[in-house]
Amino acid sequence: MSGSRPSASGLTTSTIPCCTCGAPILPNGSNQCGPCLATVDIGSIIRRGPGGSDLTIHQCRKCRRFDRSGEGRHYARLDEESPGLMAVLLKNIPALSSGRKGGSSALKRAGVDAVKVLDSTFIWTEPNSMRQRVAVTVKADIDDVSIQQRVKVEFVVRWRECPDCTRESRQRTWQAIVQLRQRRDDSRRGLLVLELAIAKNGDVRRDILSVQTKRNGFDFYFPSLDKARHFVNYLQGVAPMRTKTTQSLVSADSKNNTANIKHTLNCDMVPLCRDDLIVVERKARGVGGLSGRLCLVLRVSSVVHLVDASPARDAEVSTRFADMHSDAYWRGGEDKSYRLFLSPKRLARFVVLDVELCDGGARSGKDGGGAGAAKFALADVEVARESDFGVTDETFRCVTHLGHLLNVGDVVLGYDLVSTVLSGTAESSSEGSFNSNFVMPDVVLVRKIRGDASSSSVAGSGEPIAACEDESKLKKKGGRARSAASKKRDRRNRKEQQKQRRLAEAASRMGLDTDGNVDAGDEEDYFLDGDAFARAARERAGAEIG
Numbered sequence: 001m002s003g004s005r006p007s008a009s010g011l012t013t014s015t016i017p018c019c020t021c022g023a024p025i026l027p028n029g030s031n032q033c034g035p036c037l038a039t040v041d042i043g044s045i046i047r048r049g050p051g052g053s054d055l056t057i058h059q060c061r062k063c064r065r066f067d068r069s070g071e072g073r074h075y076a077r078l079d080e081e082s083p084g085l086m087a088v089l090l091k092n093i094p095a096l097s098s099g100r101k102g103g104s105s106a107l108k109r110a111g112v113d114a115v116k117v118l119d120s121t122f123i124w125t126e127p128n129s130m131r132q133r134v135a136v137t138v139k140a141d142i143d144d145v146s147i148q149q150r151v152k153v154e155f156v157v158r159w160r161e162c163p164d165c166t167r168e169s170r171q172r173t174w175q176a177i178v179q180l181r182q183r184r185d186d187s188r189r190g191l192l193v194l195e196l197a198i199a200k201n202g203d204v205r206r207d208i209l210s211v212q213t214k215r216n217g218f219d220f221y222f223p224s225l226d227k228a229r230h231f232v233n234y235l236q237g238v239a240p241m242r243t244k245t246t247q248s249l250v251s252a253d254s255k256n257n258t259a260n261i262k263h264t265l266n267c268d269m270v271p272l273c274r275d276d277l278i279v280v281e282r283k284a285r286g287v288g289g290l291s292g293r294l295c296l297v298l299r300v301s302s303v304v305h306l307v308d309a310s311p312a313r314d315a316e317v318s319t320r321f322a323d324m325h326s327d328a329y330w331r332g333g334e335d336k337s338y339r340l341f342l343s344p345k346r347l348a349r350f351v352v353l354d355v356e357l358c359d360g361g362a363r364s365g366k367d368g369g370g371a372g373a374a375k376f377a378l379a380d381v382e383v384a385r386e387s388d389f390g391v392t393d394e395t396f397r398c399v400t401h402l403g404h405l406l407n408v409g410d411v412v413l414g415y416d417l418v419s420t421v422l423s424g425t426a427e428s429s430s431e432g433s434f435n436s437n438f439v440m441p442d443v444v445l446v447r448k449i450r451g452d453a454s455s456s457s458v459a460g461s462g463e464p465i466a467a468c469e470d471e472s473k474l475k476k477k478g479g480r481a482r483s484a485a486s487k488k489r490d491r492r493n494r495k496e497q498q499k500q501r502r503l504a505e506a507a508s509r510m511g512l513d514t515d516g517n518v519d520a521g522d523e524e525d526y527f528l529d530g531d532a533f534a535r536a537a538r539e540r541a542g543a544e545i546g
Contacts, residue, residue, distance in 0.1 A: 014027065015027075016031060018031065018032050018033040018036055019031045019032055020032055020033070020036040021033060021035070021036055028145055032145075042112065042115070042138060042140050042147075042149050042151060043149065043151035043152070043153075045095050045112070046093060046095045046096065046115070046136065046138065046151050046153060047151070047153055047154070048094070048095065049094065050094055054154075054156050055092060055093065055153065055154065055155045055156065056092075056155065056156050056157075056158055057088065057089060057092055057132060057155045057156070057157055057158075058070075058072065058157075058158050058159070058160035059157050059158070059159060059160070060075055060159070060160065060161055060162040060165055061159045061161065062161065062162075062165045062169075063075070063077070063162060063164070063165055064077070065077045065078070065162055066078050066085065066088055067088075067160060067162075068088055070091070070092055072160055072162075072163075073163070075162040075163075075164075076088075080127075081122045085132075086120055086122070086134065089132060089134055089153075089155055090117060090120060090134075090136070092155070093153065095115060096115060096117060096138075112140050112141070112142055114140070114141050115138050115139070115140045116138065116139045116140075117136060117137070117138055118137040118138065118139055118148070119136070119137040120134055120135065120136045120137070121134065121135050122134055122135075123135055123152065130156065130157040130158075131154055131155065131156060131157065132154070132155040132157060133152065133153070133154050133155070134152075134153050134155075135150060135151070135152050135153075136150070136151050136152075136153055137149075137150045137151075138150075138151060164223060167223065173223075174209050174210070174221040174222060174223060174262075175222065175223055175224050175225060175261075175262065175263060176221075176222045176223075176224060176225045176227070176228035176229075176262070176263040176264075176265065177219055177220065177221050177222070177228070177262070177263070177264050177265070178219070178220040178222065178228050178231055178232060178235075178265045178267060179214075179217070179219055179264060179265065179266050179267065180194070180217040180218050180219075180220065180235065180267045180269070181214070181216045181217040181266070181267065181268055181269065182216055182217055182268075182269040182271055183216055183268070183271050184216070184271040184273075186343050186345065187273055187343055187344070187345075189273045189274070189344075190239060190269055190271070190272075190273050190300070191217060191218070191269075193238065193239065193300070194235060194238055194239060194269075195506065195509045195510050196509065197234075197235075197238045198510045199509055199510045201234065204230075204231055204234050205510060207222055207223065207227040207230075207231070208220050208221065208222065208231075209221040209222060209223060211507060211510075213502075213506060217269075218506075225263045228263065228265055229265070232265055232267060235267060236302065237301075237302050238301070238302070239269050239270070239300060239301070239302070240269070240270045240300065240301075240302060240303055240304055240324075240325065240326035240329070241267045241268055241269045241270065241326055242267075242268050242326050242327070242330050243265060243266065243267050243268075244265070244266045245263060245264070245265050245266075246263070246264045246266070247261050247262065247263045247264070248261070248262050248264070249261055250262055268330075270300075270304060270326055270329050271335075271340075272297050272300065272304055272329075272338070272340070273297065273300060273343075273344070274297055274298070274299055274300055274344075275296070275297060275344040275347070275413075275446050275447065276296070276297040276340060276342075276343060276344065277294065277295075277296055277297075277309060277340075277341045277342040277343075277415055277444060278294075278295050278296075278297065278306075278338055278339060278340055278341055279294060279295075279338075279339045279340075279341045279433050279434075280292065280293055280294075280295050280306075280337070280338060281333075281336070281337045281338070281339070281433050282433065282434070282435060283337065284328075284332050284337040284338065285328065285332060286324060286325065286327075286328030286332065287306060287322040287324050287328070288319065288322040289319050289320075289322070290306055290308055290320075290322045291435075292433065292434050292435035292438060293308055293309070293310070293434065293435065293438055294308075294309040294310055294341065294434070294438070294440070294441075294444070295307065295308060295309055295322075296308075296309045296444065296446065298321075303323045303324060303325050303326070304323070304324040304325075304329070305321070305322075305323055305324075306321070306322045306323070306324055307320055307321050307322075307401055308320040308321075308401075309441065309444045310398070310399065310438070310439065310440070310441040310444065311378055311399050311401065312399070313358045313378065313380060313399055314358070315378065317376050317377070317378050317401065320378075320401060321376075324338070339433075342415050342420065344446075346415060346416075346420060347413045347414065347415065347446060348385065348386075348387075348413070348414060348415070348416045349385070349386040349387070349411055349412075349413060349449070350383040350384065350385060350386060350396075350411070350412050350413075350414050350443065350445070351383060351384050351385075351386050351389050351409070351410075351411055352381060352382075352383055352406050352407065352408055352409060352410045352411075352412060353382045353383060353384055353395060353408065354381065354382040354408060355379050355380075355381050355382075355403065355406050355407065355408060356379060356380045356381075357377055357378070357379050357380075357403050358377075358378040358379060358380060358399065358403070376401050376403075376404060377401070377403035377404040378399060378400070378401060378403055379399070379400060379402070379403025379406065380397060380398075380399055381397070381398055381399075381400055381402075381403070381406060381445065382395055382396070382397050383395065383396055383397075383398070383412070383414070383443060383445070384396070385416065386411065396418070396442045396443045397442070398441050398442060398443045398444065398445060399441075400444075400445040402445055402447070402448065405448050406445075406448060410448055410449075411448075411449045412445050412446070412447065412448050412449065413445075413446045413447055413448075413449060414443050414444055414445040414446050415443065415444040415446065416442075416443060417440065417441060417442055417443065417444065418442050418443070
């Protein structure tokens with residue numbers, strides 16, 4: 001029964017009865033009231049997948065990435081109950097995506113013009129149920145009338161291998177290799193720093209297919225060139241190096257215009273480590289006023305931070321620091337301009353007897369390149385060898401940049417240039433390398449020992465190696481005589497076991513899976529021997545790096 005209702009403007013509008021319940025309402029396209037329109041089940045349309053099946057989302061069983069496109073082409077790594085996973089789930093609902101097949105036709109058959117998502121939240125499910133449940137609040141327009149409903153939607157998670165894992169499991173092929181090298185035989189601390197940096201970053205080592213150890217470094221294999229370049233960019237921020245990319249053609253198909261190309265990225269690290277004592281030639285460029293002097297490697301990051309090993313008493317401390325980039329090292333003639341004089345294996349212990357700050361006192365500056373603010377001070381220090389302390393009266397005086405740290409009675413590590421015996425080649429090469437005003441110091445102080453420090457952290461791992469060799473000799477005693485072929489076979493098996501054990505240790509430090517993606521190389525000659533490897537690794541990581 002129709003009637004009239006006064007409006008706010010004083011005019012009367014006609015009302016009609018609802019075709020379902022008979023309540024008087026204003027005329028609309030469906031001739032139904034709001035409560036009757038709310039009985040329309042929009043959830044049955046939203047929960048319907050393509051062809052009336054269940055809603056499905058695909059996940060790779062191996063890498064745990066979700067199919068973002070719905071067609072198995074693009075997979076993304078998404079966390080549980082994350083906004084990215086919610087966006088992928090809503091995108092896989094045909095009723096909410098106008099471009100999906102079957103979505104718009106189902107809405108038109110139900111008389112729904114448009115559906116808008118207002119809110120969506122996750123509903124907790126058992127992790128092993130292979131289900132994803134969400135609660136979606138939608139707003140739909142039915143014959144010019146808007147209604148709002150909250151719908152619970154369930155997705156079935158099904159396994160589907162991603163293209164990357166399919167290619168890896170079928171052929172185990174690689175498209176790019178990163179050859180990381182540090183051409184240095186007396187120390188491996190630079191490679192150890194990179195191992196610890198890779199272990200801290202899970203995103204960097206995620207795309208590594210396999211690893212091989214070589215004499216002076218590692219070989220990392222990647223499925224694509226882009227992932228290899230991303231890995232190299234990360235390494236360049238950890239250590240100074242130069243990179244070179246080459247490629248080789250494996251096969252080509254002229255009919256389909258396709259080719260299989262292998263890419264090789266050579267990364268040569270600057271063969272300098274922390275606490276190295278180097279000679280900077282007079283012709284060297286890019287190190288400020290440190291040319292023609294004896295310098296100490298203060299720290300190694302993306303650049304090499306240098307400090308003058310023998311500054312003058314009246315020198316300005318700000319001019320005694322310099323940053324050397326990798327380009328300056330390689331263009332300057334490598335070891336011809338920046339030659340290693342003494343390595344940290346030659347460090348000795350000294351006891352501080354007297355400290356006198358030079359003119360100018362302390363200065364707040366930056367330690368060689370803006371890595372962080374620190375205070376430095378030039379000081380005239382008198383020291384004596386710890387081994388001779390209380391035995392002889394021989395003392396040494398030197399000028400060092402550690403004046404802000406040293407006090408009387410402290411124990412410091414330094415290079416004893418008085419008693420150090422150099423080879424004839426090293427002495428002849430040093431002649432003519434320094435400036436005319438340079439004076440060779442007797443002692444170069446490197447760093448202060450904090451806490452309980454032992455000489456084993458300085459001398460390296462020679463004692464554990466000797467202990468292992470003695471232990472192996474003891475085990476051999478008392479056995480019966482064996483043939484030469486048997487001894488050769490045992491040595492070969494023992495060498496292979498040691499190679500695999502060292503490789504597993506290196507991979508575990510980098511956070512890699514030693515079961516599937518690490519292989520032993522033919523030139524593996526990198527780590528220590530015997531059971532002393534674990535102790536030596538901890539000593540190098542704790543004492544040599546930090």
